[in-house]
Each structure stands twice: as structure tokens, then as C-alpha cells.
Amino acid sequence: MARRLAAQPFARRVAARAAEIAARAIAVAGRAPEVAVVVATSQPDALLYVDRLLTQVRATGLAGRRVDLGPGATESQIFAALAELSADSNVAGVILQLPLPSGVSREIVVAAIAPTKDIDGITSVNAERLAEGMYDPSLLPATAAAVMELLRAYEIPLRGRPAAVVGRSAIVGRPVAQLLEIEGALVQVAHSKTPDLGLVTRAADVLVVAAGVRGLVRGEHVSPGAVVIDVGIHPSGDTIVGDVDAPSVEARLGETGGLSPVPGGVGQMTSAILALHAAEAAERLVRTRA
Ligand code: NAD
Numbered sequence: 001m002a003r004r005l006a007a008q009p010f011a012r013r014v015a016a017r018a019a020e021i022a023a024r025a026i027a028v029a030g031r032a033p034e035v036a037v038v039v040a041t042s043q044p045d046a047l048l049y050v051d052r053l054l055t056q057v058r059a060t061g062l063a064g065r066r067v068d069l070g071p072g073a074t075e076s077q078i079f080a081a082l083a084e085l086s087a088d089s090n091v092a093g094v095i096l097q098l099p100l101p102s103g104v105s106r107e108i109v110v111a112a113i114a115p116t117k118d119i120d121g122i123t124s125v126n127a128e129r130l131a132e133g134m135y136d137p138s139l140l141p142a143t144a145a146a147v148m149e150l151l152r153a154y155e156i157p158l159r160g161r162p163a164a165v166v167g168r169s170a171i172v173g174r175p176v177a178q179l180l181e182i183e184g185a186l187v188q189v190a191h192s193k194t195p196d197l198g199l200v201t202r203a204a205d206v207l208v209v210a211a212g213v214r215g216l217v218r219g220e221h222v223s224p225g226a227v228v229i230d231v232g233i234h235p236s237g238d239t240i241v242g243d244v245d246a247p248s249v250e251a252r253l254g255e256t257g258g259l260s261p262v263p264g265g266v267g268q269m270t271s272a273i274l275a276l277h278a279a280e281a282a283e284r285l286v287r288t289r290a
Contacts, residue, residue, distance in 0.1 A: 001250050001251070001254075001255065002228075002249070002250045002253035002254065002255070002257040002258050002259045003154075003255075003257065003258040003259070004258075004259065004260075004261055005150060005154050005227070005229070005258045005259060005260040005261070005265065006260070006261055006264050006265065007146075007150065007260075007264055007265055007266070007267075007268035007269040007272070008264065008268065010149065010150070010153035010269065011268050011269045011271070011272040012272070014149065014269070014272040014273060014275075014276050015056070015059065015060070015272045015275055015276075017276060017279075018060045018272070018275040018276040018278070018279040019059070019060045019061060019275075019279070020279075021060075021276070021279035021280060021282070021283055022060040022061045022062050022278070022279040022282055023061055024283065025062075025092075025279065025282035025283045025285070025286045026061055026062070026282070028286045029282075029285075029286045029289070031090070032061060032062050032063040033062055033063065033090055033091070033092040033281075033282040033285050033286070034062065034063040034064070034065050034088075034090055034091045034092065034093075035054075035057045035062055035063070035064050035065070035091070035092060035093040035094075035095070035119070035278045035281075036064075036065045036066075036067055036085045036088075036091050036093070036094050036095070037050050037053065037054065037064070037065070037066050037067065037095045037096075037097055038067045038069065038078065038081050038082055038085070038094070038095070038096050038097065039066060039067065039068050039069065039097045040069045040070065040071060040073040040078055040097075040100055040101055040104070041071050041097065041098075041099050041100070041101070042070070042071045043099065045235065046097055046098070046099065049097070050066055050097050051066075052271065053095075053271060053274060054066060056271045056272070056274065056275045057274070057275055057278050059275070060275050060278065060279050062092070062278055062279065062282055067081055067085070069081060071101055072101065073101055073104070074101075074104070075103070075104045075105060075108055075109060078096075078100070078104060078109045078112075079108065079109045079111075079112045080112075082094060082096060082109060082110075082112035082113050083112040085117075086112060086113055086114035086117055087114075089285075089289065090285075091117065091285075092117065092119075092278065092281040092282040092284070092285040093117050093118075093119035093277065093278045093281040093282075094113050094114070094117045094118065094119070095119060095120050095274075096109065096110060096113065096120075096122065107124075110122055110123055110124070111123070111124070115139070116139075116281070116284060116288075117281060118139055119138065119139065119142070119274065119277035119278055119280075119281050120141060120142050120171075120274065120277070121139050121140045121141035121142070121144070121145075121171075121175070122141065122170070122171060126139045126140075127170065127175075130175055130178055130179075131178065133182055138276070138277045138280035138281065138284075139277070140175065140179070140277075141171045141172065141175045142270050142273045142274045142277060143171065143172050143210075143231060143266065143270045144171070144172060144175035144176045144179055145179075145273045145277075146266050146269035146270040146272075146273045147176050147179075147208055147229050147231065147266055147269075148176075148179050148180075148183070149269055149273060150229060150260055150265065150266065150269055151206070151227070151229070154227075154258065156206060156227050156258070158180060158183040158184055158185040158206065159183065159184035159185070160184055160185075160186065161184075161185050161186065161205045161206060162185070162186050162188070162203050162204050162205050162206075163180045163185035163186065163187045163188070163204050163205065163206040163207070163208070164187070164188045164189070164190060164200050164201050164203065164204035164206075164207050164208070165177040165180065165187060165188075165189050165190070165207075165208045165209075165210065166189075166190045166191075166197065166200075166201065166207070166208070166209045166210065166211045166216070166217065166243070167189075167190075167191065167209070167210035167211045167212070167231075168189050168191045169210065169212075172210040172231055173189065173191075173208075173210045174189075176208050176210065176231075177189050180206070180208070185206060188200050188203065188204070192211075197216075197217075197221060198220060198221045201217060201221045201222060202221065202222065202223050203223075204222075204223070204226060205223075205225070205226055205227065206226065206227050206229075207222060207226055207227070207228045207229070208228075208229045208231065209228065209229070209230050209231060209232060209242070209243045209244050210231035210232065210243065211232065211243050212232060212243065213232070213243055214232065214234040214236075214241060214242075214243065215241070215242075215243070215244070215245040216232075216243050216244075216245075217230075217243060217244045217245065217249060218245040218248045218249065219245070219248030219249050219251060219252035220248075220252070221249075222249055222252050222253060222257075223252075224252060224253060224254045224256065224257060225253065225254060225256040225257050226253055226257050227257060227258040227259075228244060228249060228253065228257070228258070228259045228260070229260045229265070229266060230242035230243055230244040230246075230259065230260050230261075230262050230265060230266065231243065231266050232244065232262065233262065233267060239263065240262055240263050240267075241262055242262035242265075244259065244262075246259060246261070246262070
């Protein structure tokens with residue numbers, strides 16, 4: 001059976017670092033800077049995710065605000081809310097929760113987020129900085145940063161090693177591939193048009209799966225001894241499962257391989273990383289005010 005690459009105790013350490021940084025910023029500011037999440041959906045999963053995220057942010061000592069615009073919000077209302085929060089001198093971080101109402105352009109509304117407050121790394125300014133390899137780690141997409149933090153925590157070597165990423169979304173697959181490449185891995189990206197998924201994934205010593213398809217990667221897609229990070233989240237009864245079919249993949253990877261669990265893997269680390277990004281943004285806010 002493969003090693004279980006759980007987020008704990010590393011996520012707890014990241015959260016503790018976030019609390020330390022936040023405490024320093026609050027002491028200097030004399031009040032708690034805020035993190036705001038703009039929500040324009042009534043999807044229960046998204047609302048639950050936002051509540052959990054705000055709980056994690058508040059645990060650092062920072063203030064968390066949910067700005068509910070409702071599923072009927074227009075593009076200009078969402079843009080205006082993001083612009084107002086970005087201009088607010090006590091708001092350190094601004095997050096836009098997906099999905100957006102139909103007809104609302106993500107590209108247009110995201111442009112209202114100040115790049116220095118973009119703690120989930122979704123603005124084009126921060127994406128370009130990553131593409132150029134000149135990025136601020138506290139402004140990376142949190143899930144991509146969480147994948148890298150897990151690999152670091154388990155001391156998985158990347159330099160010169162074949163890696164593969166399944167998925168090329170702007171918030172997960174693409175930034176993960178860029179970060180792996182920056183760390184010296186030889187990265188292949190598979191996506192929905194890839195004719196033979198196994199050809200790409202079996203060649204990888206390090207495989208990150210972010211396809212949004214439940215159980216897509218099975219035992220026959222991986223090589224013994226590889227490390228597999230499962231980013232997928234799919235509700236299943238009263239729990240969640242990932243994009244990886246864990247039983248067959250674990251069996252195939254063998255004792256020298258590793259698999260991140262769902263739940264308790266990337267998702268848990270992502271919340272801790274977002275709290276860290278929030279604390280670092282609070283520190284930045286306080287510094288620019290001084
Ligand atoms: P997305 O739908 O935006 O992108 C999916 C990507 O996978 C696309 O690039 C697509 O080409 C590729 N893909 C789809 N089917 C494929 C197939 N059969 N073979 C190969 N590639 C295929 O999804 P996303 O936002 O990147 O999210 C991916 C998954 O990660 C989802 O399950 C989502 O719920 C989860 N997620 C988890 C976290 C977390 O914190 N753990 C955060 C964000 C997203």
C-alpha cells in the first residue's frame with residue numbers, strides 16, 4: 001500500500017504561522033484587518049466552503065466578512081463590490097467565490113480586484129507574474145500553493161524528475177504545472193483533449209490530478225513508486241472523494257509510492273494556505289499604511 005500523504009500535521013503548522021503573522025499585523029494596526037469573500041451564488045457547497053474558509057481566517061485573529069450579493073447579482077454589482085473592497089483601507093484580502101451567475105464574465109469582474117489584495121491569485125496581473133517566474137508566493141492561487149506545500153512537506157524531490165499534471169485550469173492545473181517547472185521538474189500536462197491519458201500519467205514520478213472527474217485516474221494510469229496528489233473534490237454521501245480512484249491507485253503505487261487522501265489532503269492544506277496568504281496580506285497592508 002502507498003504512503004498516505006496527509007495534510008496534517010503540516011497544515012496545522014501553516015495555520016500557526018498565519019496566526020503569528022496576523023498577530024503582528026494586528027498589534028501594529030491596532031485593529032484586525034479584514035478578509036472579504038464576495039459571494040454571488042446560492043449553491044450550498046460553495047456557501048459551506050466560504051463559511052469554513054472564513055472560520056479559518058478568523059482563527060488567525062483577522063476579521064472575516066462574507067459579502068453576499070445573491071445568485072441574481074449583475075456583472076456591474078459584482079465589479080463594484082470587488083472594487084469597493086479593494087479600495088477599503090482596512091481590507092487586506094479579497095476573494096471572489098465561484099461559481100458566478102450565468103452571463104457574468106469572470107475576466108471582467110476579476111479585473112476589479114487589487115492585485116496586492118488578490119490572496120487567491122486569480123487576477124491576470126498575478127497570473128502573468130507567475131508565468132514570468134517573478135511572483136510573490138502570498139499571491140499564488142491557494143490550491144496550487146497547497147499542492148506544492150504538500151510536496152515540500154513530504155520532501156518529494158522534483159528537480160530533473162518527470163512530472164505530470166492532469167488538468168489545465170487557470171486556478172489549479174496551469175499554475176501547478178508552472179510551479180513544478182520552476183522547481184526543476186520536467187512537466188507534461190494532460191487535458192480533456194489528451195488522446196491517451198495513461199501514456200502521460202504513467203511516465204510521471206510525480207502526478208497531480210485536477211480534472212474535476214470523479215475517479216478518473218485508476219491503478220492502470222500510474223507507475224509503481226510514483227507520488228500522486230489528488231486535487232479533486234466530489235461530494236459522496238456525507239463525505240467527499242477525489243479525481244483518483246484511491247483503492248486501485250494505492251495498490252498499484254506500492255509501498256514506495258504515495259497518495260494524498262481526500263478528504264484530509266489538498267483541501268485541508270488549501271484552507272491553511274489561504275489563511276497564511278490572508279495574514280501576509282494583512283502584514284503588507286499595515287506596512288503600506290505606515
Ligand atoms: P476545471 O473544470 O476548471 O478544469 C478541469 C481541467 O481538467 C480542464 O483543463 C480539462 O481539460 C481537464 N480534464 C477534464 N476531463 C479530463 C479528462 N477526462 N482527461 C484529462 N483531462 C481532463 O476544474 P478545476 O477548477 O481545475 O478543478 C479541478 C478539480 O479540483 C475539481 O474536482 C475541483 O472540485 C477541485 N478543486 C479542489 C480544490 C481544493 O482546494 N482541493 C480547489 C479548487 C478545485
